[in-house]
Amino acid sequence: NAGVTQTPKFQVLKTGQSMTLQCAQDMNHNSMYWYRQDPGMGLRLIYYSASEGTTDKGEVPNGYNVSRLNKREFSLRLESAAPSQTSVYFCASSEASIADIYEQYFGPGTRLTVT
């Protein structure tokens, strides 16, 4: 099992350009998440999808859109990139354990620079 995969690994955009970050998981998890990580700010939730067909905003959703394409795939779109969106983006997925604990597993990340 590959777990959670993300593409691309690195990306440089100019201000105003758009792009889509792709995420896929092969663990048959219902829930998927997008985070960004910035120095000194920790990991912050952008959007999440509790199950196929649903998406909800997290802590920092402005400037982003998401699509839960199917149970495996959850994409994050930047419609008009801004320098403030320079960050490392992580996708994660989770499923309830026997104890009803939702352990999240992370993909390798995408390093995005907006100039």
Place this chain on the structure above:
Amino acid sequence: QKEVEQNSGPLSVPEGAIASLNCTYSDRVSQSFFWYRQYSGKSPELIMSIYSNGDKEDGRFTAQLNKASQYVSLLIRDSQPSDSATYLCAVIRTGSARQLTFGSGTQLTVLP
């Protein structure tokens, strides 16, 4: 007050010692607690989860939870240089739809 607070460190311990990492949280109704390890340039890796008061052991790692004090800790016994990383504490609050709230992390260095 931040929802999840950790000392940023850096915390340095000699090889073979016990490393103690601490985390406090502000929301009393938090229900599940997690420790992640993150090497520089890599993604967070789940080490432990805990949801009941007391200790939970897994190999060299022990997570301790005290809900009355709103405190969770991670002990690493027989620390190795390969344990050098940033350790992230994360919390799921009741009713938060399984959303994780992360602390800023503690940087641990194990000195050979």
